[in-house]
Amino acid sequence: MLEARDLTVVYGGTTVVDRVSLALPEGPYGLGLIGASGSGKTTVARCLLGLVAPTHGTVLFRGADVGGMRRPGPYRRAVQIVVQDTEGALDPRMRVGTAIAEVLRAHRMVPRGAERGRVAELLADVGLDAEHAARHPHRLSGGQRQRAAIARVLALRPRFLVLDEPTSALDTTTQARILGLLDRLRTEHRLSLLLISHDLAVVERLCRHLVVLHRGRVVEEGPLADVLRAPRHPVTRGLRDAVPRLPL
Amino acid sequence: MTASPSLPLLLRVRRAPGALRGRWTLVLTAGGLVLVAALALLAPVLAPYPPLATDLARTLRPPSSAHWFGTDELGRDVLSRVLYGARTGPVVAVTVVGVSLLVGTATGLAAGYCGGWTDEALMRLTDVFLAVPALLLALALTTVLAPGPAGLTVALVVTWWPWYARLVRGEAASVTGRAYIEACRTLGLGHRRILLRHVLPNASTPLLVQASTDVGGVLLVASGLSFLGLGPQPPAPDWGLMVEESQNYFTTHWWLGTFPGLAIMVVAALCFLLGDALRDRLDPRHTPRI
Amino acid sequence: MATAADAPFLDLRDLCVRYGTADSAPVVRIDELTLSRGEFLGLAGESGAGKTTAGLTVLGLTRHTGARVTGSIRLAGEELVPAPEKRLRRLRGSVMALVPQNPAAAFSPVLPVGATVLRALRLHGCTRAEARRRAATGLERVGLPVGHLSRLPHQLSGGQLQRVAIALASALRTRLLVADEPTSALDVTVQAEICALLAELRDAHGTAVLFISHDLALLAGLCDRIAVMHQGRVREDRPAADLVAAPRADCTRRLLAAAPRPGAAAAPGPGAAVAPGPGDIAEPGPGGGRGEEAAGA
Numbered sequence: 001m002l003e004a005r006d007l008t009v010v011y012g013g014t015t016v017v018d019r020v021s022l023a024l025p026e027g028p029y030g031l032g033l034i035g036a037s038g039s040g041k042t043t044v045a046r047c048l049l050g051l052v053a054p055t056h057g058t059v060l061f062r063g064a065d066v067g068g069m070r071r072p073g074p075y076r077r078a079v080q081i082v083v084q085d086t087e088g089a090l091d092p093r094m095r096v097g098t099a100i101a102e103v104l105r106a107h108r109m110v111p112r113g114a115e116r117g118r119v120a121e122l123l124a125d126v127g128l129d130a131e132h133a134a135r136h137p138h139r140l141s142g143g144q145r146q147r148a149a150i151a152r153v154l155a156l157r158p159r160f161l162v163l164d165e166p167t168s169a170l171d172t173t174t175q176a177r178i179l180g181l182l183d184r185l186r187t188e189h190r191l192s193l194l195l196i197s198h199d200l201a202v203v204e205r206l207c208r209h210l211v212v213l214h215r216g217r218v219v220e221e222g223p224l225a226d227v228l229r230a231p232r233h234p235v236t237r238g239l240r241d242a243v244p245r246l247p248l
Numbered sequence: 249m250t251a252s253p254s255l256p257l258l259l260r261v262r263r264a265p266g267a268l269r270g271r272w273t274l275v276l277t278a279g280g281l282v283l284v285a286a287l288a289l290l291a292p293v294l295a296p297y298p299p300l301a302t303d304l305a306r307t308l309r310p311p312s313s314a315h316w317f318g319t320d321e322l323g324r325d326v327l328s329r330v331l332y333g334a335r336t337g338p339v340v341a342v343t344v345v346g347v348s349l350l351v352g353t354a355t356g357l358a359a360g361y362c363g364g365w366t367d368e369a370l371m372r373l374t375d376v377f378l379a380v381p382a383l384l385l386a387l388a389l390t391t392v393l394a395p396g397p398a399g400l401t402v403a404l405v406v407t408w409w410p411w412y413a414r415l416v417r418g419e420a421a422s423v424t425g426r427a428y429i430e431a432c433r434t435l436g437l438g439h440r441r442i443l444l445r446h447v448l449p450n451a452s453t454p455l456l457v458q459a460s461t462d463v464g465g466v467l468l469v470a471s472g473l474s475f476l477g478l479g480p481q482p483p484a485p486d487w488g489l490m491v492e493e494s495q496n497y498f499t500t501h502w503w504l505g506t507f508p509g510l511a512i513m514v515v516a517a518l519c520f521l522l523g524d525a526l527r528d529r530l531d532p533r534h535t536p537r538i
Numbered sequence: 539m540a541t542a543a544d545a546p547f548l549d550l551r552d553l554c555v556r557y558g559t560a561d562s563a564p565v566v567r568i569d570e571l572t573l574s575r576g577e578f579l580g581l582a583g584e585s586g587a588g589k590t591t592a593g594l595t596v597l598g599l600t601r602h603t604g605a606r607v608t609g610s611i612r613l614a615g616e617e618l619v620p621a622p623e624k625r626l627r628r629l630r631g632s633v634m635a636l637v638p639q640n641p642a643a644a645f646s647p648v649l650p651v652g653a654t655v656l657r658a659l660r661l662h663g664c665t666r667a668e669a670r671r672r673a674a675t676g677l678e679r680v681g682l683p684v685g686h687l688s689r690l691p692h693q694l695s696g697g698q699l700q701r702v703a704i705a706l707a708s709a710l711r712t713r714l715l716v717a718d719e720p721t722s723a724l725d726v727t728v729q730a731e732i733c734a735l736l737a738e739l740r741d742a743h744g745t746a747v748l749f750i751s752h753d754l755a756l757l758a759g760l761c762d763r764i765a766v767m768h769q770g771r772v773r774e775d776r777p778a779a780d781l782v783a784a785p786r787a788d789c790t791r792r793l794l795a796a797a798p799r800p801g802a803a804a805a806p807g808p809g810a811a812v813a814p815g816p817g818d819i820a821e822p823g824p825g826g827g828r829g830e831e832a833a834g835a
Contacts, residue, residue, distance in 0.1 A: 036725045037695075049434055076436045089431045093449045102445070106437045142585065149431075156435065171585045171752035176796035198725040201755075201798035242726040244756040245798050246782055 032203030097133025352412020360420025464519030580757030652687025676709035
């Protein structure tokens with residue numbers, strides 16, 4: 001279980017995140033965190049990853065406060081993040097295979113000399129060829145880059161995966177493929193996913209539970225179907241109605 | 249309906265020389281500098297006379313087949329002295345830039361990557377060094393140490409490294425803010441690994457460009473300081489010193505100052521051009537399309 | 539040749555865009571594509587289908603990138619392919635305009651957005667007073683306070699900047715608007731607002747809009763007609779409702795499968811709610827690139 005309790009983050013006098021609590025049970029699971037830009041979604045994600053220390057409140061990993069952890073190794077490995085591709089989560093100067101192997105080596109995930117084979121396995125797992133290992137990120141398409149970033153994260157065998165707008169930079173077809181991939185990986189690796197997006201159409205493909213964030217606060221939460229059928233908060237309604245849908 | 253053929257043709261003609269020029273500048277300037285290094289190394293073989301050998305019977309001779317660059321007021325062969333001169337000025341310049349690069353990069357990386365308090369402390373330190381006037385320090389050092397290339401090198405390093413520290417710090421700070429560096433952190437990579445394998449390579453392009461340009465700049469400054477008598481001492485064959493010694497004869501015996509002056513100019517220009525060419529090659533926006 | 543009255547406002551014929559040599563494979567190859575006054579045409583396709591290249595070529599904006607354009611682009615009867623750059627520059631802004639994907643890059647970061655807007659208006663022959671008046675009306679139309687003109691680009695949100703870009707087009711009385719994925723960088727809620735604005739602009743001025751997007755669901759709700767591109771060619775060009783109801787081309791079906799449908803959320807499958815779609819199949823090669831398109835064509 002990865003849990004945020006009463007998270008509050010204040011940046012220079014502005015409260016970006018205001019008493020947010022949410023819980024990710026062990027996987028396979030999918031929780032959607034949705035809100036307009038500036039609602040504090042990414043800050044919540046960064047708190048869960050331990051990249052931002054909350055002003056108040058705690059992040060608990062399997063019951064232990066991650067703020068004062070003596071041996072943060074297991075937590076570091078278990079909780080990982082995949083960000084939007086335009087942000088460039090891969091070093092432009094490093095070949096994809098090298099970038100993945102470096103993670104394996106740093107955590108001694110495989111015996112020495114076995115890295116190459118494991119890299120190929122990981123790439124195959126996300127639907128890339130072993131041949132892609134020798135490429136630099138700019139020689140991959142947006143979708144392929146996102147797959148490579150996912151493979152790199154999977155190298156650590158994470159339990160919790162935070163997906164911060166993972167498909168916002170991709171076109172709808174590629175977006176659907178990546179979401180399909182994430183769904184398969186969730187089942188196969190028993191991952192617990194926190195999917196952050198402003199787009200309900202994305203969230204509803206992977207998640208059954210939904211948390212709606214507005215100006216740093218949780219304004220609505222519950223099973224996705226219930227929330228969408230009868231949204232209680234105008235923000236939720238706005239997000240629901242803004243999704244362009246095909247006429248049927 | 250066909251388009252006028254002139255438009256694409258025009259574009260092609262305009263684009264081609266740019267692409268070619270970049271490559272050729274790089275090859276030619278690098279080649280030129282290698283040649284200079286070779287001349288310096290092979291000076292004992294190539295020089296027709298020993299650089300310090302005086303011949304009072306043949307003073308102030310204009311260029312001739314026996315002395316291509318003429319002789320100076322003590323009858324020393326100017327060509328031989330210019331060749332040997334490639335062993336002081338350029339060596340001082342390369343050493344100064346090399347050491348400054350090392351010290352500055354280490355400082356800048358630490359400041360840019362760690363940020364906060366470390367950054368503040370290191371940058372104030374570089375500010376202190378930046379405030380030191382190179383000329384005064386060189387003067388002081390030459391009075392403490394014996395005047396010569398060593399003192400000159402130390403003085404220049406002391407005043408030169410802070411510029412690299414600033415440059416690297418800026419680059420490192422901006423690279424550190426990128427998503428891929430954060431990704432390395434969340435993936436639990438060690439600081440040293442992130443710094444050396446990710447931050448440094450991505451911050452290095454402007455550094456290389458700056459360094460190659462600076463070799464030329466330092467050569468000019470070093471020659472200037474030699475000219476003022478703060479570098480190698482007579483009778484050492486140093487370009488700056490030779491220019492200084494030629495002052496009294498300049499109007500009547502042009503070859504004394506012209507050849508060492510040209511040597512300084514050519515080497516400095518090669519360095520500047522190499523810097524430009526490197527910028528064109530290494531700039532990510534200029535990377536050839538696949 | 540037809541008379542100006544019944545000819546389409548924008549008429550593309552045998553349009554070929556190539557990069558590199560004259561015999562390299564074309565990145566865009568459109569046999570026929572037309573757009574009437576006041577029409578809202580959606581140009582759909584996956585990344586790398588050539589839709590952005592096509593849109594920018596209409597505005598004459600691919601020339602600088604070394605593209606070789608052959609064929610014919612007629613705007614209100616005037617042939618644009620061989621037109622001199624000077625003429626195109628006059629047309630851009632006054633007759634046709636671009637709503638870019640990234641509005642932040644379209645405004646000078648050191649000038650107030652108003653300065654950019656006023657300069658554009660002045661360039662197209664407005665007096666200073668006239669320019670001010672039109673800029674104010676334009677901003678009002680897109681629902682922004684006039685005071686926003688004195689703000690710097692970074693002080694406005696992406697959606698607000700996109701509104702200013704549309705206000706400018708409206709102030710210039712543009713008759714053809716090429717919107718290149720104008721909302722893909724924006725939130726869904728802001729996206730809906732921007733699209734409504736474009737529709738309003740069309741209704742008010744009879745502006746023809748070429749709306750480029752990869753999102754068929756978005757286009758379906760917005761456009762009169764949709765043209766779907768794949769590997770540089772238009773594979774299907776039909777009224778929006780027909781195309782969505784009965785797609786003919788494979789690429790259209792793929793796009794449709796990826797688009798959200800009403801009720802998809804209401805019935806999530808066990809464990810996960812993955813809509814039936816293309817699923818988890820491998821990506822095509824390096825995207826967004828000309829190489830891929832050229833190789834495929």
